[in-house]
Amino acid sequence: MTNIKKVGITILSFLLFTTTSLSFSSTVSNVKTDPEKDKILVYVLKNILTRGHFVVKDMNDDFSEQVYISFIEGLDPNKRYFTQKDLKEFSKFKYQIDNQLINDDVSFYNLVYSNFLNKIKKTANYYEELLAKPFNFKKDEVIDLDYANLPFAKNENELIDYWRKQLKLNTLGRIQDKLDKEEEKSKKDKNFKKTSFKEIEKEAREEVLKNMKELYLRIEELERDDWFSTFLNSVVGAFDPHTTYMAPRIKERFDQDMSGKLEGIGARLFKKGIYTEVSELVSGGPAWKQGELEAGDIILEVAQGDEEPLDIVGMRLDDAIKFIKGKKGTEVKLTVKKKLDGSTKIISIIRDVVELEETFVKSTIVEKEGKKYGVIDLPRFYIDFSDTTSRDSAKDMEKEIERLKSENVKGLLIDLRNNGGGSLKTAIEIAGLFITEGPIVQVKYRGKAPIIKNDIDADMQWDGAVVILVNEFSASASEIFAAAMQDYGRAVVLGGNQTYGKGTVQSVIPINNFYPDYDKDLGAIKMTIQKFYRVNGGSTQVEGVYSDIAMPSRFSYMDFGERDLEGALSWDKVAQAKYKRTDSYTNFSEVINNSKQRISTDKKFSLINDYAKWLRKNQENTTVSLNLKEFKKENEKQESAAKKYTDAFKYESNLTFNSPKYELPLIKKDTILAEKRSIWHKNLSKDIYVAEALNVLSELQLRNTSQIVKN
Structure with a gap:
């Protein structure tokens, strides 16, 4: 052994x-x-x-x-x-x-x-x-x-x-x-x-x-x-709950999922009981563009164009995926049970080549009250472990910031919503772009003292204002980065009440490594081997990162996140690392209070909050009448109640988002890229959370940058 x-x-x-x-x-x-x-x-x-x-x-x-x-x-x-x-x-x-x-x-x-x-x-x-x-x-x-x-x-x-x-x-x-x-x-x-x-x-x-x-x-x-x-x-x-055994077939799919191009709808699926459930959408993919399919939705039936739908409830995941995937340009119709309200909906999606390029860092520029601000979307903390010379999220982030600096933006909004994590190494390096030398995170193995992971680069690439936008799906490395920026006082964190709360790391190890003489593939184990702690000593496990400014969302009252997983490791703390807050802003508290006041009096946010309460109430109601008349009444009542919240997320900011100058010639050559950016910019202009984040960013006033000292 x-x-x-x-x-x-x-x-x-x-x-x-x-x-x-x-x-x-x-x-x-x-x-x-x-x-x-x-x-x-x-x-x-x-x-x-x-x-x-x-x-x-x-x-x-x-x-x-x-x-x-x-x-x-x-x-x-x-x-x-x-x-x-x-x-x-x-x-x-x-x-x-x-x-x-x-x-x-x-x-x-x-x-x-x-x-x-x-x-x-x-x-x-x-x-x-x-x-x-x-x-x-x-x-x-x-x-x-x-x-x-x-x-x-x-x-x-x-x-x-x-x-x-x-x-x-x-x-x-x-x-x-x-x-x-x-x-x-x-x-x-x-x-x-x-x-x-x-x-x-x-x-x-x-x-x-x-x-x-x-x-x-x-x-x-x-x-x-x-x-x-x-x-x-x-x-x-x-x-x-994050330690799992992967049979050879599952391990093979796992490896494929981590790299390469996908041809299909651009959704990651998993089996939950008898159901095929959407775990996430690939940014820029067909489902993402179409806009109706969401994480947590359950796929009940699959139809190829106008053919009869096939019931996939209880179907093996591998088989279900075969029916959902397909050649570029073909249509698939998914009969979906929506996670939030339990309604059934048919969603038509035209399959396409799903490029992993869309999981990389991208940026845009928006003008507000005569000043330009950069918005950076960081979908995950990516890295190729087999090729350290290839692009990764830290290198790309550094490059993107330089491009935005050349266009004289006055502040950065970093969007970490739905970012499930990735490489700790790149999270540390990205955090280092916003401070001088100092600790970023503490890593602890079983029975060992915490190891402090530092940013050792004395250069600070961006010394301007920073706002970080998160939600309930922001997890792991996202939480490490957001927590470090919050602990240093380097950024305002806003979004959902708290992030996902996954403060553990898993290692994927082939089981044959432990039994090399056995000639059959034994699969692999994905095992939790470490826990992470903020520089202030607190774990991100279960608690996640609490937003400086909490905004109502559809998940506000839902059972959600690590805290709702059975058997999740508990929160704890270790000794605080030696670091010095930058306290980058002279009006931090004032800006926070202003935002909270806007949110509390905004009718849209009030409607979203009511919608979240309604969703919670529906989640608690688990009985369904089997009497035809009563069943119909229940459905009509549900549909009638849902109409009240139809406009909850309809919003227009009147803000215009434009690609940075370096991307303009690329867009002229690449119609697919142009379409992706057009959709992204349109969605940003209709995003109430982005609008409020930009309000906060525009109000922040920096201290003298010389006060952002080394730790």
Whole structure:
């Protein structure tokens, strides 16, 4: 066994990676057991984790219970397979899993998994029988979609009733869609003859049945390794939510995701239970340009142009991606469940080549009250670890600032919204552009004293005013940079109440490095190995960075961020590093107060705040009526309430944004670049958060720059 300390760290990143987890709706038909591989994986993973993870965690009864709960939820998150009788059988291992893992034993997995396979075989009988006859839509009953708190069925009869309600809801949704379309057609054509409800109901059930059959055909294609990966992720995830096992296929996709060009819609997807969810949009990509798809949206169906849509609920992520991706110029129609209000929407996107160039630094210039200001968009802290001579975010940032200085801008607005992080090295170097020498961040390994990471370049490239715009998606390296600028008093931070709160770093390590004699690919582990602390000593973990000026957003009252992840590492602090605040502004408090006053009296921000409260209220309502009339009333009520907030984010600033001079000849040659910049500039002019950030930037008054001294 190779000692973990001798294994080189292949990738260090602060990116918000999300575990690809399988759902209840996947299983295995061709079971190919490889006991040797299973035991090797358990053996290697437990040794890597116990030796190298940031947290020292005993494999005891508490650990065993956590794995037990996580694995069963991973297999059956919607409580559609196991009953309380099954759980009673499983529970004999509830506090034995730790002992089994110590002995490289997977008996618990085998028991649950074999039971799961048997349950899958019964399921076809459930849905076929239930969908064979009409549902009673006059009956007053509801379904609770809060599956996390739903108890497992007491027996098989109650389990079948769970299925009945779910299938009834699926059918009801389709019926309502069909009735709405019929109504629209009748309004346009007085001679249109409506289809009878009986026919509509039958069509809806047939569609649901067809989708269920397609789903279970896809299920048969899955391999045993997929489900063993789910078990392994239950084990490694017990250490913290960002530690995950990546099977070879997942690792391959991970590597592809980190580099190269994409041809498709420009959205990163992950599996959440039975659903394919959008984790982020690629800046400049087709989905980003189209503007309707958002992070957190769930993709339910995929249609190729005008073809019939394919239901991808429960589909393997790899397969779902194949249907969503496609050649440049082709159309894909996504049926999406919106994260914020739960509404269903069809979004048409024309696929294109998604260039990673759009994830790089870019800037624009805006004139306000006779003065020019630079706006820099930093989508992530990028770097090519395999080629240190290539471009990275620090080099590009330095170059962009020089270009803006040559055009005599009076201040810089740095936009870190949706920046999930990246390289710590570049975050430190970028922070160094705004101060002279001094500490930027503290890094701590398990059981070790914090290591202070300094900016050692005495030059300060930009000594003017700085405002940093963040939101709830600003994470990791973004938080390190924003925190350093805040601690030094070098910049005003404004945006959401607080940033994401991911103060940990993960290393991605091939497992074969620890077992080189094994000839099969064992995949990799992404493991939390470090924690980060501000120069003031506080961790960015969980707490993130609190904005100097908090502005209402749609996420203001949502459960969101690291603080809402189960098992997230806790906040703590270390000794403060030795640094001296620059306190760059003579009117810092006055500017902050002015902005808060504007925000509190602004009708748009007030409406956004009301919208955020409404979204929170909807999030807490998890029951849906299965009575047709009540279902329709609920939908109409929801749509009516939503109309009140239609204009919440409609805003015009009357500001004009223009590319810096160096980019003008490039735009003339590159129509795609010209279009991207045109869209970006148009969006900036309609962005209420950018407008307020520029108000703040224009009011800041600098002290004598000679007072921004070395630390």
